[in-house]
Amino acid sequence: MHALLARAMKEMFLLASLALLSRVPSTGSTDYEYVWSVLAYGQNRCTEIPKDLELCYGIGYTQMLLPNLLEHEKMAEVKQQAGSWLPLVHRRCHADTQVFLCSLFAPVCLDKPVHPCQKLCESVRDACSPIMEAFGFVWPEMFNCSKFPREENEMCITNNQTKNFEVSERMSCPQCDIGMDFILQNMCTSEIAIKAKIKRMKTENADKKLILQKRVTAIWNKNLSNRELKKLVLYLKNGAYCPCPQLDNMKNHYLIMARKVDQRYLLTGIHQWDEESSEFQKRLDQIKTNKCSEPVFK
Numbered sequence: 355m356h357a358l359l360a361r362a363m364k365e366m367f368l369l370a371s372l373a374l375l376s377r378v379p380s381t382g383s384t385d386y387e388y389v390w391s392v393l394a395y396g397q398n399r400c401t402e403i404p405k406d407l408e409l410c411y412g413i414g415y416t417q418m419l420l421p422n423l424l425e426h427e428k429m430a431e432v433k434q435q436a437g438s439w440l441p442l443v444h445r446r447c448h449a450d451t452q453v454f455l456c457s458l459f460a461p462v463c464l465d466k467p468v469h470p471c472q473k474l475c476e477s478v479r480d481a482c483s484p485i486m487e488a489f490g491f492v493w494p495e496m497f498n499c500s501k502f503p504r505e506e507n508e509m510c511i512t513n514n515q516t517k518n519f520e521v522s523e524r525m526s527c528p529q530c531d532i533g534m535d536f537i538l539q540n541m542c543t544s545e546i547a548i549k550a551k552i553k554r555m556k557t558e559n560a561d562k563k564l565i566l567q568k569r570v571t572a573i574w575n576k577n578l579s580n581r582e583l584k585k586l587v588l589y590l591k592n593g594a595y596c597p598c599p600q601l602d603n604m605k606n607h608y609l610i611m612a613r614k615v616d617q618r619y620l621l622t623g624i625h626q627w628d629e630e631s632s633e634f635q636k637r638l639d640q641i642k643t644n645k646c647s648e649p650v651f652k
């Protein structure tokens with residue numbers, strides 16, 4: 355047991371200097387052990403973390419377990435599911451978002467699996483759920499924090515107390531805080547991407563309601579007809595409580611992305627239209643040809 359713990363601590367130090375707790379002797383099976391018993395750990399195997407598993411490649415260790423702790427048996431499935439969570443990591447809503455996600459998608463290869471602690475899950479969930487909700491997504495059942503062990507009962511990955519990781523406070527709405535590098539990722543949360551000007555806006559409950567000018571050009575469009583695009587109304591969820599710098603100048607054209615949630619189209623990204631920028635034109639070309647496998651955060 356001491357050898358196992360020593361090896362675990364060595365490996366997990368590479369994983370963002372996490373602290374692992376010693377396993378407390380148990381007199382019987384816990385609910386947590388029952389939940390994860392289906393994983394049949396003896397059938398797991400170690401495999402290299404590939405470079406195109408962007409969420410976890412280079413995180414600090416090189417080998418992971420398959421099947422992982424989400425019961426993904428093939429690497430292709432891991433890549434597809436893990437890739438949709440990259441935007442949340444880039445939002446920097448919690449210092450340990452990547453650590454939490456990789457502990458499940460690409461668990462470090464040890465003699466026995468080490469799971470995230472319940473408190474770590476809850477901490478990441480509480481910090482990141484508001485960001486997800488702004489895009490119309492909810493914390494998924496597969497990350498139900500009650501499934502994970504309590505640190506006083508099990509050896510598990512805790513909140514990182516030693517890593518010096520400062521998360522800058524973001525003043526703008528998350529939908530408006532979109533850098534050039536993340537345009538494609540925002541598109542993959544969306545059903546439409548358009549070029550348009552904003553005619554007017556008003557506050558509606560906690561949201562901002564955006565009415566567009568009728569001249570709308572579709573860049574990426576899954577469902578709407580040209581007639582529906584001209585009548586499109588967008589909502590900036592919780593936009594009444596955070597500034598959106600892009601909306602300060604309604605004379606500009608914008609690249610606007612949105613997705614339908616219930617009966618409303620939520621704005622998922624807005625970026626000033628810049629035809630003189632070669633980088634912007636490159637992103638537009640990528641939008642027109644890019645194929646997103648699954649919506650982000652699912």
